[in-house]
Amino acid sequence: MAEVTIQQLADAMYDLVKSTHGKKNLKPMDVTKAMIDQFGEDSVDKALCKKALRELIDTGRCIYKYAGGSFVTLPEN
Amino acid sequence: MTETKRKTPLIDELEKGPWPSFVKEMKKEAHKPITRDAISQLERSYEEHISHWKHGGLVGVMGYGGGVIGRYSDLAAEFPGVAEFHTFRVNQPSAWFYTSDALRTLCDIWDKHGSGITNMHGSTGDIVFLGGTTEAIEPIFADLTANGWDLGGSGSNMRTPSCCVGPARCEWACYDTLNACYNITQSFQDELHRPFFPYKYKFKFAGCPNDCVASIARSDCSVIGTWKDDIQVNNAKVKDYEKQGLDLNADVCDRCPTRCMSWDGKTLAIDNSNCVKCMHCINMMPKALKPGKERGATILIGSKAPIVGGALLSSVFVPFLEMDPESEYSDLKELTEAIWELWGEHGKSRERVGEFIQRVGLSNFLEEIGLEPVPEMVMHPRTNPYIFFDDEIFEKAE
Ligand code: SF4
Ligand code: SF4
Numbered sequence: 001m002a003e004v005t006i007q008q009l010a011d012a013m014y015d016l017v018k019s020t021h022g023k024k025n026l027k028p029m030d031v032t033k034a035m036i037d038q039f040g041e042d043s044v045d046k047a048l049c050k051k052a053l054r055e056l057i058d059t060g061r062c063i064y065k066y067a068g069g070s071f072v073t074l075p076e077n
Numbered sequence: 078m079t080e081t082k083r084k085t086p087l088i089d090e091l092e093k094g095p096w097p098s099f100v101k102e103m104k105k106e107a108h109k110p111i112t113r114d115a116i117s118q119l120e121r122s123y124e125e126h127i128s129h130w131k132h133g134g135l136v137g138v139m140g141y142g143g144g145v146i147g148r149y150s151d152l153a154a155e156f157p158g159v160a161e162f163h164t165f166r167v168n169q170p171s172a173w174f175y176t177s178d179a180l181r182t183l184c185d186i187w188d189k190h191g192s193g194i195t196n197m198h199g200s201t202g203d204i205v206f207l208g209g210t211t212e213a214i215e216p217i218f219a220d221l222t223a224n225g226w227d228l229g230g231s232g233s234n235m236r237t238p239s240c241c242v243g244p245a246r247c248e249w250a251c252y253d254t255l256n257a258c259y260n261i262t263q264s265f266q267d268e269l270h271r272p273f274f275p276y277k278y279k280f281k282f283a284g285c286p287n288d289c290v291a292s293i294a295r296s297d298c299s300v301i302g303t304w305k306d307d308i309q310v311n312n313a314k315v316k317d318y319e320k321q322g323l324d325l326n327a328d329v330c331d332r333c334p335t336r337c338m339s340w341d342g343k344t345l346a347i348d349n350s351n352c353v354k355c356m357h358c359i360n361m362m363p364k365a366l367k368p369g370k371e372r373g374a375t376i377l378i379g380s381k382a383p384i385v386g387g388a389l390l391s392s393v394f395v396p397f398l399e400m401d402p403e404s405e406y407s408d409l410k411e412l413t414e415a416i417w418e419l420w421g422e423h424g425k426s427r428e429r430v431g432e433f434i435q436r437v438g439l440s441n442f443l444e445e446i447g448l449e450p451v452p453e454m455v456m457h458p459r460t461n462p463y464i465f466f467d468d469e470i471f472e473k474a475e
Binding site for chain 1: 133134135137139140141142143146147231232233234267271272273274275276418421422426427
């Protein structure tokens with residue numbers, strides 16, 4: 001597996017959420033699948049994506065919102 | 078009693094009669110503007126036959142994706158006290174055992190920060206605090222965690238597991254429901270607080286087939302206590318029941334769903350191989366009959382209460398699983414992770430696991446999670462025309 005760090009993955013996730021903000025609701029699994037597509041199955045798996053997502057949420061760069069289901073989004077301000 | 082902001086003749090009707098009244102209880106807290114406006118808005122809803130709550134949104138504590146449900150009034154100008162009226166789910170202790178100290182702590186926290194209105198308990202099992210502002214969310218969470226409490230689940234994640242009183246108070250418990258519930262809750266903390274599923278996933282633990290927590294109807298994973306060997310019978314005590322007026326044949330044997338028992342006035346004979354563990358005979362004669370000694374649980378998957386589609390009951394996945402606390406329930410966890418992996422990846426948004434299984438087909442689902450099909454998975458095997466038992470086949474062959 002080529003080395004992708006949690007931080008790199010979290011940054012890529014953040015970019016994805018930012019680029020779709022206001023246009024598309026992304027579920028955590030959508031973000032995960034997009035990362036696997038972007039970096040390749042050999043470099044990134046679900047477990048690593050979960051860690052990166054945790055990093056993203058714990059640092060407050062992204063938050064969860066509920067709109068019939070749970071989605072990852074940007075904080076209000 | 079404190080005056081509410083406006084007259085409430087419609088909801089006042091709910092105070093009449095000898096039974097408990099939520100209106101009466103809410104009015105006790107009407108000295109708080111948030112509660113006073115909640116009462117007034119409720120009256121308005123009764124007048125107009127329409128809810129004035131909106132829910133969802135961006136509320137929560139840092140790092141968690143569940144536990145706080147955003148609720149707002151669509152009449153905020155008229156009832157500013159309930160402009161924000163969020164719900165907090167607090168993870169209840171296993172089987173809802175509290176000390177009075179613990180209850181006081183919870184009430185003090187809620188009195189300090191919120192409306193003072195609670196719902197003990199929500200249908201998933203959590204302690205529910207009703208009515209707090211966005212500003213109060215983090216302080217409430219800080220006070221809860223400082224006192225050893227945590228938020229429960231909401232959104233597309235594992236919901237707070239719950240269990241019956243089990244061996245703490247009930248002689249029929251076939252495994253330690255409290256221990257299993259606590260263990261699963263602690264092991265899956267990430268799944269409880271961080272939504273990663275297509276929709277909610279509920280666990281309920283019942284100690285025997287009486288299923289006092291209604292797990293078979295209300296949980297994606299129902300863990301129901303059962304036994305493998307023979308029902309324990311004390312014939313002398315069976316006779317006592319008869320002497321006290323119980324009609325053994327009419328009320329017990331004839332109501333056995335598989336007619337696998339008979340009573341000759343001295344001995345209760347049970348064909349245990351045909352017993353489907355319905356608990357009827359044991360419930361009728363608790364002093365005379367007991368579940369067997371080889372105890373464990375049946376794991377059933379897929380129930381849900383109706384929202385979009387109809388109600389589903391859980392189906393048997395594992396007929397018998399030992400529930401030894403020493404094992405840390407590793408088999409149950411392994412099965413759960415396999416299910417989450419598959420449903421998590423291929424489930425549609427807001428599709429419960431039972432609906433997912435219906436969509437992809439049980440055989441495909443079993444194959445993907447690596448579980449062998451077994452006869453116990455067949456619904457109504459005795460009346461299903463596509464199922465043949467060995468003896469029927471052999472009889473026909475003869
Ligand atoms: S489900 Fe069974 S073991 Fe649990 S409390 Fe009810 S009767 Fe007792
Ligand atoms: S538990 Fe139910 S099925 Fe089993 S013997 Fe008793 S009544 Fe019959």
